[in-house]
Amino acid sequence: MAGADAGLASAAGDVEEAAPLVAGPGSRRAPASVMGASRDVHLLSSAFLFVFLAYHAAQNLQSTVNTDENLGSISLGVLYTSFTAFSAAGSAVVRWMGSRRALVAGTSGYLLFIAANLLPSWYTMVPASLYLGFTASIIWVGQGTYLTSAALSHARENNLPEGPTLGSFNGEFWGMFASTQVIGNLISLALLRNGKDGGSITGKNLLFAVFLGCMIVGIVLMCLLSKRDEKKDNTPTHSSFGAMLKYIIAPLKDKRMLLTIPLIAYSGLQQAFVWAVFTKSIVTPVLGISGVGGAMAIYGAADVVCSLVAGRLTSGLRSAAFIVSVGAILQAIVLFWLLLFYSPMDGLLGAAIPLFIGALWGVGDGVLNTQLSALLGLLFEDVKEAAFAQLKVWQSGAIAVIFFLSPSITLQAMLLLMAAALVISFGSFLFLTLVVEKSSPVRA
DSSP: OOHHHHHHHHHHHHHHHHOOSSSSOTTTOHHHHHHHHHHHHHHHHHHHHHHHHHHHHHHHHHHHHOOGGGHHHHHHHHHHHHHHHHHHHHHHHHHHHOHHHHHHHHHHHHHHHHHHTTSOSHHHHHHHHHHHHHHHHHHHHHHHHHHHHHHHHHHHHTTOOHHHHHHHHHHHHHHHHHHHHHHHHHHHHHHHTTOSSSOOHHHHHHHHHHHHHHHHHHHHHHHTSOOOOTTGGGGGGGSSHHHHHHHHHGGGGSHHHHHHHHHHHHHHHHHHIIIIIIIIIIIHHHHOTHHHHHHHHHHHHHHHHHHHHHHHHOOSHHHHHHHHHHHHHHHHHHHHHHHHTOOOOOHHHHHHHHHHHHHHHHHHHHHHHHHHHHHHHHHOGGGHHHHHHHHHHHHHHHHHHHHHHTTTSOHHHHHHHHHHHHHHHHHHHHHHHHHHHHHOOOOO
């Protein structure tokens, strides 16, 4: 990453300086800039809250409401395979469209997926899942790019340290995002409470109609975001397809990204473990299908609290290393306890154990979400879009692996896979901290 990346860094720096959060002379509009940064992070977080409370609840219900020939599970496998395939191209699309327009366009796939659930069949669910994989790659690269750009601009314009600012912005976003599991599952519980195996047809259709309304609210909020011209001074760099491809794969030439990828992949594995394995093999045998919503709500609540706290405590690479260590240790304890000692129990204690496991796992997920986003923003500021595209490539690929493996391997084998992945990814992350501290200090 020599000359080309230096040019990218210079261009990116120019863009950040040339694109204030609120238009107008900087000296006269400083207070508005502060308000603009806060407004943007509130709007972005709220928009994702409405979009993903609907999507996450729908995702959790796929194996229950779309059971014919495993339509729901196969659709999710197709979705995350498509997400993986398109994630590398997501960076190019975001740079072409701009992060704000990419965020708005990206929600269309989620809207179509929810609509397809009103008339579920192979002819609606599979095409909707393929399209959602494409738009998901756009919205997530756009989210990482927009949030990082807003945080760094806010820090520079107000003479704030960039590490804590990134941590604070990511903490608020991921805290709001994690609450989607709580709110979405409670809505599902309320509307499907009188039905069995996914509720009545009327209850299911009402639920997805409510989710469509939530999607529309999220899209409207996306449209209210401040416009950012991140690509203005970078156009000559991508005058050809080869130049664009070089930009996309640039992070893979960086040792820091190669050392971060195992942790990124593990973050996807541990998310899919909750959706595909925890609910089916840990919660359902003890609490039944009706207990899945409650367990996932507790998981989401723990995720919310941890995201907010971890974001506030982030000040740089050293603090990120400590916070990630706490989350990794908690998830390691859960995995090895499940592997060596766990067996379903009756009574109050038996019912409480899955809920407690969900809470601990939610803490680990909150840690990984906030710290990975802040870490990529700090280490790869010059190639933000490409870095966040790599995040989703490896994360969604790992999720797809779990969805396709879970029906064919035992719980013990899955736990061994998860434990091995955790050890490898955590070791790689610790080595990353040593490499970065030796080469060049990360902003405090």
